[in-house]
Amino acid sequence: MAGSGTAARLLPYLQVAPLALILGVFLVVPILTLVVVSFFDYDSVRIIPDFVWTNYAEVLLSAVTWRTYAKTVWFAALVWAITLFIGFWVAYFLAFHVRSRTVQTALFLLCTIPFWTSNIIRMISWVPFLGRNGLLNQALLGLGAIDRPLEFLLFSDFAVVLAFVHLYTLFMVVPIFNTMMRIDRRLVEAAVDAGANAWQVLTNVIIPLSKPGIAIGSIFVVVLVMGDFITVRLMSGGQSASVGLMIYNQISLLQYPAAAANAVVLLAIVLLMVGAILRVVDIRREL
Amino acid sequence: MEKAGFGKWVLGAFFVLFVLFLYGPTLTILILSFQGPEGGLTFPMRGVSLVWFRRLFETQAVGDFGGSLTRSLLLAFLVMMATVVVSLAAGLAFRRRFAGSGALFYLTVASLIVPSILVSLGIGILFNQLGLDTAWYSSGLGAQLTWTLPFGLLIMFAIFNRFDASWEEAARDLGATSWQTFSHVVLPIILPSVVGVALFGFTLSYDEFARTLLTAGVDNTLPLEVFGMTTNITTPVLYALGTLSTALSFAVIGLALGAVAVLQRRRARRLSG
Numbered sequence: 144m145a146g147s148g149t150a151a152r153l154l155p156y157l158q159v160a161p162l163a164l165i166l167g168v169f170l171v172v173p174i175l176t177l178v179v180v181s182f183f184d185y186d187s188v189r190i191i192p193d194f195v196w197t198n199y200a201e202v203l204l205s206a207v208t209w210r211t212y213a214k215t216v217w218f219a220a221l222v223w224a225i226t227l228f229i230g231f232w233v234a235y236f237l238a239f240h241v242r243s244r245t246v247q248t249a250l251f252l253l254c255t256i257p258f259w260t261s262n263i264i265r266m267i268s269w270v271p272f273l274g275r276n277g278l279l280n281q282a283l284l285g286l287g288a289i290d291r292p293l294e295f296l297l298f299s300d301f302a303v304v305l306a307f308v309h310l311y312t313l314f315m316v317v318p319i320f321n322t323m324m325r326i327d328r329r330l331v332e333a334a335v336d337a338g339a340n341a342w343q344v345l346t347n348v349i350i351p352l353s354k355p356g357i358a359i360g361s362i363f364v365v366v367l368v369m370g371d372f373i374t375v376r377l378m379s380g381g382q383s384a385s386v387g388l389m390i391y392n393q394i395s396l397l398q399y400p401a402a403a404a405n406a407v408v409l410l411a412i413v414l415l416m417v418g419a420i421l422r423v424v425d426i427r428r429e430l
Numbered sequence: 431m432e433k434a435g436f437g438k439w440v441l442g443a444f445f446v447l448f449v450l451f452l453y454g455p456t457l458t459i460l461i462l463s464f465q466g467p468e469g470g471l472t473f474p475m476r477g478v479s480l481v482w483f484r485r486l487f488e489t490q491a492v493g494d495f496g497g498s499l500t501r502s503l504l505l506a507f508l509v510m511m512a513t514v515v516v517s518l519a520a521g522l523a524f525r526r527r528f529a530g531s532g533a534l535f536y537l538t539v540a541s542l543i544v545p546s547i548l549v550s551l552g553i554g555i556l557f558n559q560l561g562l563d564t565a566w567y568s569s570g571l572g573a574q575l576t577w578t579l580p581f582g583l584l585i586m587f588a589i590f591n592r593f594d595a596s597w598e599e600a601a602r603d604l605g606a607t608s609w610q611t612f613s614h615v616v617l618p619i620i621l622p623s624v625v626g627v628a629l630f631g632f633t634l635s636y637d638e639f640a641r642t643l644l645t646a647g648v649d650n651t652l653p654l655e656v657f658g659m660t661t662n663i664t665t666p667v668l669y670a671l672g673t674l675s676t677a678l679s680f681a682v683i684g685l686a687l688g689a690v691a692v693l694q695r696r697r698a699r700r701l702s703g
Contacts, residue, residue: 154608155531158523161516162579163534169572170541173552180555233448236441250445257452259679261637263656264672268455271462271669276472278458309451341437362543370545373639377660387547394644399555406548417543 174410181403190399198404208389208405212412215385218300218375219368219416222307226364227357229308230315234356235349237316238323239331251320258313266306266377273297273305298380306378311367315360322356323349358424362417369413456676463669471666482670495655495671502652505566506636509574513582513631514624516575521586522612542580546640549576554644565647573641578631585630589623618697622690629686633679 184193202208233254241247257265272278273296280292295301326349334344372387386409393402462469466477486495524531553573557564564570597619601611617624639653646654652675659668 151608155523155526155528158519159528159531159534162520162538162583165512165516165572165575165579166534166537166541169553169569170537170544170549170576173549173556174544176556176559177548177552180559229448232441232444236445240438240441253449254452257456259633259637259683260456260676261639261653261656261672261679263639263653263660264459264675265456267656267660267668267672268459271458271472272455274472278473281473309455312448366543366545370547370640372547373657387545390547390551394551394554399551399558402551403555406551409545410548413543413545 177403177406177410180400181407183400183403185398185400188397198400199408201401202404202408211384211386211389212408214383215369215387216412218303218307218371218385219365221304222311222368223361223364225304225308226312226315227361229312230319230360231353231357233312233316234319234323234353237320238326239349254316255313262310263373263377265310266374269302269306269309269378270297273302298378298382300379300383302378303375303383306374307368307371310374311364314363314367315357318359318363319353319356322353326352354424355426358420358426361420365416365420366413369409369416459669459672460676462666463673465666465669469666471664471668482666483674485665485667486670486674494650498650498652498655501566501649502636505570505574505651506632508567508571509578509635510628510631512571512575513578514628517579517582517586517627518624520583521590522616524583524587525590538580538583541576544576546577547643549573550641550644557645563647564645566642566645566649566651569645570642570647570651573645574635574638577638577641578634581630581634582627585623585627589620593620622693625686625690625693629683632682632686636679636682 180190181198182194182196184191184195184197237247237250237254241250270277274280275292275294275297277296279296280289283289284292330348330352331344334348339347370387372385372391375383375385375388376391386405390402390405390409393399393405461475462471462473463482464478464480465475465482466479467481469476524535550573553569554564557569562569593616597615598611601615606614637653638651639657642651642654643657650658656668656671656675659671
Protein backbone atom coordinates (compact mmCIF):
# COMPACT_ATOMS: atom_id res chain seq x y z
CA MET A 144 0.00 0.00 0.00
CA ALA A 145 2.88 2.31 0.75
CA GLY A 146 3.91 2.26 -2.87
CA SER A 147 0.56 2.60 -4.61
CA GLY A 148 0.24 6.32 -5.37
CA THR A 149 -3.50 6.95 -5.33
CA ALA A 150 -4.11 5.14 -2.07
CA ALA A 151 -1.25 6.98 -0.38
CA ARG A 152 -2.59 10.30 -1.64
CA LEU A 153 -6.12 9.52 -0.47
CA LEU A 154 -5.04 8.27 2.94
CA PRO A 155 -4.82 11.68 4.70
CA TYR A 156 -8.35 12.52 3.54
CA LEU A 157 -9.66 9.24 4.93
CA GLN A 158 -7.84 9.93 8.18
CA VAL A 159 -9.31 13.40 8.68
CA ALA A 160 -12.77 12.51 7.36
CA PRO A 161 -14.23 11.61 10.80
CA LEU A 162 -12.93 14.87 12.33
CA ALA A 163 -14.23 16.95 9.44
CA LEU A 164 -17.57 15.14 9.50
CA ILE A 165 -18.11 15.57 13.26
CA LEU A 166 -17.13 19.25 13.23
CA GLY A 167 -19.27 19.80 10.15
CA VAL A 168 -22.39 18.22 11.60
CA PHE A 169 -22.05 19.41 15.21
CA LEU A 170 -20.34 22.78 14.80
CA VAL A 171 -20.67 24.31 11.33
CA VAL A 172 -24.26 23.29 10.58
CA PRO A 173 -25.56 24.23 14.07
CA ILE A 174 -23.91 27.68 13.88
CA LEU A 175 -25.38 28.20 10.40
CA THR A 176 -28.74 27.09 11.80
CA LEU A 177 -28.40 29.72 14.52
CA VAL A 178 -27.77 32.39 11.90
CA VAL A 179 -30.81 31.28 9.87
CA VAL A 180 -33.11 30.98 12.88
CA SER A 181 -32.03 34.41 14.14
CA PHE A 182 -34.06 35.82 11.24
CA PHE A 183 -37.14 33.72 12.01
CA ASP A 184 -40.27 35.04 13.62
CA TYR A 185 -41.84 33.45 16.70
CA ASP A 186 -44.83 33.54 18.98
CA SER A 187 -45.37 32.00 22.38
CA VAL A 188 -45.60 28.42 21.14
CA ARG A 189 -43.59 28.00 17.96
CA ILE A 190 -41.00 29.50 15.66
CA ILE A 191 -42.10 30.66 12.24
CA PRO A 192 -39.74 30.53 9.24
CA ASP A 193 -39.48 34.09 7.96
CA PHE A 194 -36.95 36.80 7.26
CA VAL A 195 -37.30 39.55 9.83
CA TRP A 196 -34.81 41.88 11.49
CA THR A 197 -36.90 42.28 14.64
CA ASN A 198 -34.75 39.88 16.69
CA TYR A 199 -31.65 41.91 15.96
CA ALA A 200 -33.55 45.14 16.51
CA GLU A 201 -34.52 43.86 19.96
CA VAL A 202 -30.91 43.01 20.76
CA LEU A 203 -29.38 46.19 19.42
CA LEU A 204 -31.99 48.74 20.39
CA SER A 205 -32.71 47.72 23.95
CA ALA A 206 -30.97 49.47 26.83
CA VAL A 207 -31.21 46.30 28.92
CA THR A 208 -29.24 44.23 26.44
CA TRP A 209 -26.61 46.95 26.09
CA ARG A 210 -26.22 47.01 29.85
CA THR A 211 -25.98 43.22 29.91
CA TYR A 212 -23.32 43.20 27.20
CA ALA A 213 -21.40 45.93 29.03
CA LYS A 214 -21.61 43.95 32.26
CA THR A 215 -20.35 40.80 30.54
CA VAL A 216 -17.41 42.66 28.99
CA TRP A 217 -16.69 44.17 32.42
CA PHE A 218 -16.66 40.68 33.98
CA ALA A 219 -14.35 39.47 31.21
CA ALA A 220 -11.95 42.39 31.58
CA LEU A 221 -11.79 42.13 35.37
CA VAL A 222 -11.35 38.36 35.40
CA TRP A 223 -8.77 38.64 32.62
CA ALA A 224 -6.70 41.15 34.57
CA ILE A 225 -6.81 39.12 37.79
CA THR A 226 -6.13 35.73 36.20
CA LEU A 227 -3.30 37.24 34.15
CA PHE A 228 -1.69 38.68 37.27
CA ILE A 229 -2.01 35.46 39.29
CA GLY A 230 -1.28 33.16 36.36
CA PHE A 231 1.84 35.06 35.32
CA TRP A 232 3.44 35.05 38.76
CA VAL A 233 2.54 31.43 39.46
CA ALA A 234 4.00 30.36 36.11
CA TYR A 235 7.04 32.59 36.67
CA PHE A 236 7.67 31.05 40.08
CA LEU A 237 7.36 27.52 38.68
CA ALA A 238 9.48 28.15 35.61
CA PHE A 239 12.30 30.28 37.04
CA HIS A 240 12.47 29.76 40.79
CA VAL A 241 11.93 26.01 41.14
CA ARG A 242 15.25 24.46 40.20
CA SER A 243 14.54 20.75 40.49
CA ARG A 244 12.76 19.31 37.47
CA THR A 245 10.87 16.77 39.60
CA VAL A 246 9.62 19.37 42.08
CA GLN A 247 8.64 21.56 39.14
CA THR A 248 6.56 18.81 37.54
CA ALA A 249 5.00 17.89 40.89
CA LEU A 250 4.00 21.50 41.66
CA PHE A 251 2.68 21.96 38.13
CA LEU A 252 0.52 18.83 38.49
CA LEU A 253 -0.66 20.11 41.86
CA CYS A 254 -1.99 23.21 40.08
CA THR A 255 -3.72 21.21 37.34
CA ILE A 256 -5.50 18.61 39.48
CA PRO A 257 -8.54 20.81 40.26
CA PHE A 258 -9.08 21.09 36.50
CA TRP A 259 -10.11 17.42 36.52
CA THR A 260 -13.16 18.03 38.69
CA SER A 261 -16.52 19.45 37.79
CA ASN A 262 -16.86 23.23 37.52
CA ILE A 263 -20.27 23.14 39.13
CA ILE A 264 -18.98 21.28 42.15
CA ARG A 265 -16.10 23.72 42.43
CA MET A 266 -18.63 26.56 42.45
CA ILE A 267 -20.81 24.91 45.06
CA SER A 268 -17.79 24.46 47.25
CA TRP A 269 -17.68 28.22 47.83
CA VAL A 270 -21.02 28.11 49.65
CA PRO A 271 -19.69 26.96 53.05
CA PHE A 272 -16.92 29.53 52.65
CA LEU A 273 -18.80 32.63 51.67
CA GLY A 274 -22.28 32.07 53.07
CA ARG A 275 -23.85 34.18 55.80
CA ASN A 276 -22.69 31.63 58.37
CA GLY A 277 -19.70 30.60 56.28
CA LEU A 278 -16.11 30.15 57.32
CA LEU A 279 -15.01 33.61 56.24
CA ASN A 280 -17.73 35.42 58.18
CA GLN A 281 -17.12 33.21 61.22
CA ALA A 282 -13.42 33.95 61.08
CA LEU A 283 -13.90 37.69 60.67
CA LEU A 284 -16.47 37.76 63.49
CA GLY A 285 -14.11 35.74 65.68
CA LEU A 286 -11.29 38.17 65.00
CA GLY A 287 -13.56 41.06 65.83
CA ALA A 288 -12.95 42.62 62.43
CA ILE A 289 -16.69 42.91 61.80
CA ASP A 290 -19.67 42.83 64.15
CA ARG A 291 -22.27 41.61 61.66
CA PRO A 292 -21.85 38.91 58.96
CA LEU A 293 -20.97 40.39 55.57
CA GLU A 294 -23.88 39.85 53.20
CA PHE A 295 -22.13 40.61 49.95
CA LEU A 296 -19.81 37.60 50.00
CA LEU A 297 -22.15 35.08 48.43
CA PHE A 298 -24.69 35.83 45.71
CA SER A 299 -23.01 38.97 44.42
CA ASP A 300 -20.69 40.18 41.67
CA PHE A 301 -17.85 39.59 44.11
CA ALA A 302 -18.75 35.90 44.33
CA VAL A 303 -19.07 35.68 40.53
CA VAL A 304 -15.60 37.15 39.93
CA LEU A 305 -14.10 35.03 42.69
CA ALA A 306 -15.55 31.85 41.17
CA PHE A 307 -14.36 32.82 37.67
CA VAL A 308 -10.84 33.40 38.97
CA HIS A 309 -10.96 30.12 40.86
CA LEU A 310 -12.14 28.21 37.79
CA TYR A 311 -10.09 29.79 35.04
CA THR A 312 -6.70 30.93 36.42
CA LEU A 313 -5.40 27.52 35.40
CA PHE A 314 -6.08 28.36 31.75
CA MET A 315 -3.58 31.20 32.18
CA VAL A 316 -0.99 29.25 34.18
CA VAL A 317 -0.61 26.33 31.76
CA PRO A 318 0.11 28.19 28.48
CA ILE A 319 2.30 30.84 30.16
CA PHE A 320 4.27 28.13 31.96
CA ASN A 321 4.73 26.26 28.68
CA THR A 322 6.15 29.29 26.85
CA MET A 323 8.35 30.21 29.80
CA MET A 324 9.82 26.71 29.85
CA ARG A 325 10.86 27.19 26.24
CA ILE A 326 12.75 30.41 26.90
CA ASP A 327 16.45 29.75 26.42
CA ARG A 328 18.02 30.26 29.87
CA ARG A 329 21.18 31.58 28.24
CA LEU A 330 19.21 34.68 27.20
CA VAL A 331 18.54 35.44 30.86
CA GLU A 332 22.21 34.88 31.69
CA ALA A 333 23.27 37.10 28.80
CA ALA A 334 20.97 39.87 30.03
CA VAL A 335 22.37 39.58 33.57
CA ASP A 336 25.94 39.59 32.22
CA ALA A 337 25.11 42.71 30.23
CA GLY A 338 24.17 44.39 33.49
CA ALA A 339 20.39 44.04 33.59
CA ASN A 340 18.78 43.90 37.01
CA ALA A 341 15.97 41.44 37.88
CA TRP A 342 13.30 43.92 36.84
CA GLN A 343 14.94 44.64 33.48
CA VAL A 344 15.34 40.91 32.81
CA LEU A 345 11.65 40.50 33.49
CA THR A 346 10.42 43.38 31.32
CA ASN A 347 12.94 43.08 28.47
CA VAL A 348 13.41 39.33 28.18
CA ILE A 349 10.84 37.21 29.96
CA ILE A 350 7.62 39.14 29.35
CA PRO A 351 8.21 39.68 25.60
CA LEU A 352 9.09 36.00 25.15
CA SER A 353 6.06 34.88 27.20
CA LYS A 354 3.60 36.81 25.05
CA PRO A 355 2.34 33.85 23.01
CA GLY A 356 1.44 31.96 26.19
CA ILE A 357 -0.20 35.06 27.63
CA ALA A 358 -2.23 35.42 24.43
CA ILE A 359 -3.41 31.81 24.46
CA GLY A 360 -4.36 32.06 28.13
CA SER A 361 -6.14 35.35 27.49
CA ILE A 362 -8.16 33.86 24.64
CA PHE A 363 -9.28 30.98 26.86
CA VAL A 364 -10.26 33.20 29.79
CA VAL A 365 -12.01 35.87 27.70
CA VAL A 366 -13.98 33.30 25.69
CA LEU A 367 -14.97 31.28 28.75
CA VAL A 368 -16.16 34.33 30.66
CA MET A 369 -17.94 35.93 27.69
CA GLY A 370 -19.97 32.78 27.04
CA ASP A 371 -20.63 31.87 30.65
CA PHE A 372 -24.06 31.64 32.18
CA ILE A 373 -23.82 28.99 34.86
CA THR A 374 -21.26 30.76 37.06
CA VAL A 375 -23.13 34.04 36.92
CA ARG A 376 -26.39 32.28 37.66
CA LEU A 377 -25.16 30.16 40.56
CA MET A 378 -22.81 32.63 42.22
CA SER A 379 -24.93 35.76 41.87
CA GLY A 380 -28.08 33.95 42.95
CA GLY A 381 -29.88 35.48 39.99
CA GLN A 382 -28.91 39.02 40.97
CA SER A 383 -26.46 39.66 38.18
CA ALA A 384 -26.64 39.37 34.42
CA SER A 385 -24.54 38.15 31.54
CA VAL A 386 -25.15 37.63 27.85
CA GLY A 387 -24.99 33.84 28.29
CA LEU A 388 -27.57 34.01 31.06
CA MET A 389 -29.80 36.24 28.93
CA ILE A 390 -29.59 33.67 26.12
CA TYR A 391 -30.30 30.89 28.60
CA ASN A 392 -33.38 32.71 29.91
CA GLN A 393 -34.66 33.29 26.36
CA ILE A 394 -34.22 29.57 25.70
CA SER A 395 -36.21 28.75 28.84
CA LEU A 396 -39.01 30.92 27.47
CA LEU A 397 -38.71 29.08 24.11
CA GLN A 398 -37.84 32.37 22.36
CA TYR A 399 -35.38 30.57 20.12
CA PRO A 400 -35.06 33.22 17.38
CA ALA A 401 -34.34 35.91 19.98
CA ALA A 402 -31.79 33.65 21.66
CA ALA A 403 -30.24 32.90 18.26
CA ALA A 404 -29.90 36.60 17.40
CA ASN A 405 -28.23 37.22 20.74
CA ALA A 406 -25.98 34.23 20.14
CA VAL A 407 -24.89 35.54 16.74
CA VAL A 408 -24.09 38.96 18.21
CA LEU A 409 -22.17 37.32 21.06
CA LEU A 410 -20.23 35.16 18.62
CA ALA A 411 -19.31 38.23 16.56
CA ILE A 412 -18.07 40.05 19.66
CA VAL A 413 -16.06 37.05 20.87
CA LEU A 414 -14.46 36.59 17.45
CA LEU A 415 -13.57 40.30 17.36
CA MET A 416 -11.94 40.02 20.78
CA VAL A 417 -9.97 36.92 19.75
CA GLY A 418 -8.99 38.66 16.51
CA ALA A 419 -7.78 41.68 18.49
CA ILE A 420 -5.63 39.46 20.73
CA LEU A 421 -4.18 37.67 17.71
CA ARG A 422 -3.34 40.99 16.07
CA VAL A 423 -1.29 42.01 19.06
CA VAL A 424 0.48 38.68 19.52
CA ASP A 425 1.53 36.12 16.95
CA ILE A 426 0.83 32.71 18.44
CA ARG A 427 1.49 30.63 15.34
CA ARG A 428 4.88 29.39 16.45
CA GLU A 429 3.23 28.05 19.59
CA LEU A 430 0.90 25.75 17.68
CA MET B 431 21.61 38.40 45.60
CA GLU B 432 19.94 39.39 48.87
CA LYS B 433 17.08 40.97 46.95
CA ALA B 434 16.55 38.00 44.63
CA GLY B 435 16.21 35.80 47.72
CA PHE B 436 13.51 38.09 49.06
CA GLY B 437 11.64 37.99 45.75
CA LYS B 438 11.77 34.24 45.79
CA TRP B 439 10.15 34.15 49.23
CA VAL B 440 7.38 36.50 48.17
CA LEU B 441 6.70 34.42 45.06
CA GLY B 442 6.83 31.20 47.05
CA ALA B 443 4.31 32.54 49.53
CA PHE B 444 2.14 33.71 46.64
CA PHE B 445 2.27 30.23 45.13
CA VAL B 446 1.28 28.58 48.44
CA LEU B 447 -1.66 30.98 48.77
CA PHE B 448 -2.71 30.16 45.22
CA VAL B 449 -2.68 26.42 45.94
CA LEU B 450 -4.68 26.99 49.14
CA PHE B 451 -7.15 29.06 47.12
CA LEU B 452 -7.44 26.22 44.57
CA TYR B 453 -7.92 23.44 47.07
CA GLY B 454 -9.50 25.12 50.09
CA PRO B 455 -13.13 25.12 48.98
CA THR B 456 -13.02 21.57 47.63
CA LEU B 457 -11.51 20.30 50.88
CA THR B 458 -14.22 22.12 52.80
CA ILE B 459 -17.04 20.32 51.02
CA LEU B 460 -15.11 17.07 51.33
CA ILE B 461 -15.18 17.51 55.10
CA LEU B 462 -18.75 18.80 55.20
CA SER B 463 -20.06 15.84 53.19
CA PHE B 464 -19.42 13.74 56.30
CA GLN B 465 -21.64 16.10 58.30
CA GLY B 466 -23.77 14.46 61.00
CA PRO B 467 -27.50 13.92 60.35
CA GLU B 468 -28.43 17.11 62.24
CA GLY B 469 -25.84 19.26 60.50
CA GLY B 470 -26.35 21.90 57.85
CA LEU B 471 -24.60 23.37 54.84
CA THR B 472 -21.93 25.19 56.87
CA PHE B 473 -19.71 24.56 59.84
CA PRO B 474 -19.81 23.58 62.66
CA MET B 475 -19.83 19.84 62.09
CA ARG B 476 -22.55 18.23 64.17
CA GLY B 477 -21.03 14.81 64.44
CA VAL B 478 -19.62 12.65 61.68
CA SER B 479 -21.71 10.33 59.55
CA LEU B 480 -22.22 8.75 56.15
CA VAL B 481 -25.91 9.61 56.20
CA TRP B 482 -25.70 12.05 53.27
CA PHE B 483 -23.96 9.49 51.08
CA ARG B 484 -26.66 6.95 51.93
CA ARG B 485 -29.37 9.47 51.15
CA LEU B 486 -27.75 10.06 47.77
CA PHE B 487 -28.78 6.58 46.68
CA GLU B 488 -32.40 6.95 47.75
CA THR B 489 -33.81 7.87 44.36
CA GLN B 490 -36.88 9.62 45.76
CA ALA B 491 -35.00 12.22 47.75
CA VAL B 492 -32.60 13.71 45.24
CA GLY B 493 -33.68 12.87 41.75
CA ASP B 494 -31.99 10.24 39.66
CA PHE B 495 -28.44 9.98 40.94
CA GLY B 496 -27.78 6.37 39.89
CA GLY B 497 -29.24 6.85 36.42
CA SER B 498 -27.42 10.09 35.72
CA LEU B 499 -24.14 8.64 36.97
CA THR B 500 -24.52 5.59 34.71
CA ARG B 501 -25.30 7.80 31.72
CA SER B 502 -22.37 10.10 32.46
CA LEU B 503 -19.93 7.19 32.71
CA LEU B 504 -21.26 5.58 29.51
CA LEU B 505 -21.17 8.87 27.64
CA ALA B 506 -17.67 9.64 28.92
CA PHE B 507 -16.56 6.20 27.70
CA LEU B 508 -18.06 6.79 24.23
CA VAL B 509 -16.52 10.26 24.02
CA MET B 510 -13.17 8.87 25.13
CA MET B 511 -13.12 6.15 22.46
CA ALA B 512 -14.23 8.54 19.71
CA THR B 513 -11.74 11.21 20.80
CA VAL B 514 -8.83 8.76 20.76
CA VAL B 515 -9.65 7.21 17.39
CA VAL B 516 -10.64 10.41 15.58
CA SER B 517 -7.82 12.60 16.86
CA LEU B 518 -5.22 9.87 16.38
CA ALA B 519 -6.28 9.39 12.76
CA ALA B 520 -6.38 13.15 12.16
CA GLY B 521 -3.05 13.61 13.93
CA LEU B 522 -1.46 11.11 11.54
CA ALA B 523 -2.92 12.93 8.54
CA PHE B 524 -1.73 16.35 9.74
CA ARG B 525 1.88 15.16 9.70
CA ARG B 526 1.78 15.90 6.00
CA ARG B 527 0.26 18.86 4.19
CA PHE B 528 -2.93 18.09 2.34
CA ALA B 529 -5.46 20.27 0.54
CA GLY B 530 -7.62 21.93 3.16
CA SER B 531 -5.36 21.12 6.11
CA GLY B 532 -5.12 24.77 7.09
CA ALA B 533 -8.89 25.31 6.97
CA LEU B 534 -9.58 22.14 8.96
CA PHE B 535 -7.02 23.18 11.57
CA TYR B 536 -8.64 26.59 12.01
CA LEU B 537 -12.07 24.96 12.19
CA THR B 538 -10.83 22.69 14.97
CA VAL B 539 -9.42 25.62 16.94
CA ALA B 540 -12.65 27.55 16.31
CA SER B 541 -14.49 24.69 17.97
CA LEU B 542 -12.73 25.64 21.22
CA ILE B 543 -13.35 29.34 20.81
CA VAL B 544 -17.08 29.29 20.05
CA PRO B 545 -18.86 29.79 23.40
CA SER B 546 -20.31 26.50 24.62
CA ILE B 547 -23.86 27.76 24.96
CA LEU B 548 -23.89 28.59 21.23
CA VAL B 549 -22.92 25.03 20.32
CA SER B 550 -25.54 23.74 22.70
CA LEU B 551 -28.25 26.05 21.39
CA GLY B 552 -27.29 25.49 17.74
CA ILE B 553 -27.44 21.71 17.99
CA GLY B 554 -30.65 21.92 20.01
CA ILE B 555 -32.37 24.09 17.39
CA LEU B 556 -30.96 22.02 14.52
CA PHE B 557 -32.39 18.79 15.95
CA ASN B 558 -35.65 20.58 16.70
CA GLN B 559 -35.91 21.87 13.11
CA LEU B 560 -35.15 18.42 11.72
CA GLY B 561 -37.81 16.91 13.94
CA LEU B 562 -35.28 14.76 15.79
CA ASP B 563 -35.26 14.19 19.53
CA THR B 564 -32.11 15.25 21.34
CA ALA B 565 -30.53 12.55 23.48
CA TRP B 566 -27.30 12.24 25.43
CA TYR B 567 -26.02 9.44 23.16
CA SER B 568 -26.64 11.32 19.88
CA SER B 569 -26.75 15.12 20.06
CA GLY B 570 -25.09 15.13 23.48
CA LEU B 571 -22.27 12.94 22.21
CA GLY B 572 -21.72 15.18 19.19
CA ALA B 573 -21.80 18.35 21.28
CA GLN B 574 -19.18 16.99 23.67
CA LEU B 575 -16.94 15.90 20.79
CA THR B 576 -16.78 19.51 19.56
CA TRP B 577 -15.13 20.20 22.93
CA THR B 578 -12.86 17.14 23.32
CA LEU B 579 -11.60 16.72 19.73
CA PRO B 580 -9.71 20.04 19.60
CA PHE B 581 -7.89 19.14 22.82
CA GLY B 582 -7.20 15.65 21.45
CA LEU B 583 -5.83 16.99 18.17
CA LEU B 584 -3.63 19.61 19.87
CA ILE B 585 -2.14 16.89 22.10
CA MET B 586 -1.55 14.77 18.99
CA PHE B 587 0.34 17.67 17.42
CA ALA B 588 2.53 17.89 20.50
CA ILE B 589 3.14 14.12 20.34
CA PHE B 590 4.09 14.03 16.67
CA ASN B 591 6.28 17.15 17.01
CA ARG B 592 8.50 15.13 19.28
CA PHE B 593 8.22 11.90 17.29
CA ASP B 594 11.40 10.71 15.59
CA ALA B 595 10.38 9.77 12.04
CA SER B 596 13.56 7.78 11.47
CA TRP B 597 11.99 4.87 13.40
CA GLU B 598 9.33 4.66 10.72
CA GLU B 599 11.88 4.87 7.93
CA ALA B 600 13.81 2.03 9.52
CA ALA B 601 10.65 -0.10 9.66
CA ARG B 602 9.82 0.68 6.05
CA ASP B 603 13.37 -0.09 4.92
CA LEU B 604 13.00 -3.48 6.58
CA GLY B 605 9.96 -4.11 4.41
CA ALA B 606 7.07 -3.26 6.76
CA THR B 607 3.79 -2.17 5.18
CA SER B 608 2.18 1.13 6.29
CA TRP B 609 -0.12 -0.74 8.61
CA GLN B 610 2.69 -2.80 10.11
CA THR B 611 4.77 0.34 10.59
CA PHE B 612 1.85 1.98 12.37
CA SER B 613 0.85 -0.93 14.58
CA HIS B 614 4.31 -2.27 15.45
CA VAL B 615 6.35 0.94 15.57
CA VAL B 616 4.37 4.18 15.77
CA LEU B 617 1.52 3.11 18.05
CA PRO B 618 3.66 1.41 20.72
CA ILE B 619 5.91 4.47 20.91
CA ILE B 620 3.09 6.99 21.32
CA LEU B 621 0.81 4.75 23.41
CA PRO B 622 1.43 6.47 26.78
CA SER B 623 0.47 9.83 25.26
CA VAL B 624 -2.59 8.25 23.65
CA VAL B 625 -3.66 7.15 27.13
CA GLY B 626 -3.31 10.83 28.06
CA VAL B 627 -5.69 11.79 25.25
CA ALA B 628 -8.11 9.13 26.50
CA LEU B 629 -7.95 10.57 30.01
CA PHE B 630 -8.59 14.07 28.66
CA GLY B 631 -11.56 12.85 26.62
CA PHE B 632 -13.06 10.97 29.53
CA THR B 633 -12.82 13.68 32.18
CA LEU B 634 -13.75 16.56 29.86
CA SER B 635 -16.90 14.64 28.98
CA TYR B 636 -17.63 13.50 32.54
CA ASP B 637 -17.54 17.10 33.80
CA GLU B 638 -19.02 18.81 30.73
CA PHE B 639 -22.02 21.00 31.39
CA ALA B 640 -22.74 23.87 29.01
CA ARG B 641 -22.54 21.95 25.73
CA THR B 642 -24.62 19.11 27.13
CA LEU B 643 -27.32 21.29 28.67
CA LEU B 644 -29.54 21.70 25.60
CA THR B 645 -28.45 18.54 23.84
CA ALA B 646 -28.92 15.80 26.44
CA GLY B 647 -32.66 15.40 25.87
CA VAL B 648 -34.91 14.13 28.66
CA ASP B 649 -32.30 12.15 30.60
CA ASN B 650 -29.75 14.11 32.63
CA THR B 651 -26.04 13.50 32.84
CA LEU B 652 -24.45 13.88 36.28
CA PRO B 653 -23.37 17.55 35.98
CA LEU B 654 -26.88 18.45 34.77
CA GLU B 655 -28.32 16.57 37.74
CA VAL B 656 -26.00 18.46 40.10
CA PHE B 657 -27.08 21.73 38.50
CA GLY B 658 -30.71 20.80 39.05
CA MET B 659 -29.97 19.95 42.66
CA THR B 660 -28.34 23.30 43.38
CA THR B 661 -31.68 25.02 43.00
CA ASN B 662 -33.74 22.77 45.25
CA ILE B 663 -31.47 20.85 47.59
CA THR B 664 -30.32 22.60 50.73
CA THR B 665 -28.72 19.70 52.60
CA PRO B 666 -25.18 18.28 52.60
CA VAL B 667 -26.40 15.68 50.08
CA LEU B 668 -25.07 18.14 47.54
CA TYR B 669 -21.60 17.93 49.10
CA ALA B 670 -21.79 14.13 49.23
CA LEU B 671 -22.52 14.16 45.52
CA GLY B 672 -19.61 16.53 44.92
CA THR B 673 -17.24 14.37 46.97
CA LEU B 674 -18.32 11.17 45.24
CA SER B 675 -18.09 12.70 41.77
CA THR B 676 -14.63 14.10 42.49
CA ALA B 677 -13.51 10.76 43.92
CA LEU B 678 -14.63 9.05 40.70
CA SER B 679 -12.69 11.59 38.63
CA PHE B 680 -9.57 10.87 40.65
CA ALA B 681 -10.09 7.11 40.35
CA VAL B 682 -10.10 7.49 36.56
CA ILE B 683 -6.96 9.66 36.63
CA GLY B 684 -5.29 7.09 38.88
CA LEU B 685 -6.22 4.29 36.47
CA ALA B 686 -4.83 6.22 33.51
CA LEU B 687 -1.58 7.10 35.27
CA GLY B 688 -1.25 3.47 36.38
CA ALA B 689 -1.73 2.32 32.80
CA VAL B 690 0.97 4.72 31.59
CA ALA B 691 3.36 3.51 34.30
CA VAL B 692 2.76 -0.13 33.33
CA LEU B 693 3.28 0.65 29.64
CA GLN B 694 6.52 2.48 30.33
CA ARG B 695 7.87 -0.22 32.62
CA ARG B 696 7.06 -2.88 30.04
CA ARG B 697 8.85 -0.85 27.38
CA ALA B 698 11.89 -0.30 29.57
CA ARG B 699 12.05 -4.04 30.22
CA ARG B 700 11.76 -4.83 26.53
CA LEU B 701 14.50 -2.36 25.65
CA SER B 702 16.88 -3.68 28.29
CA GLY B 703 16.08 -7.35 27.64
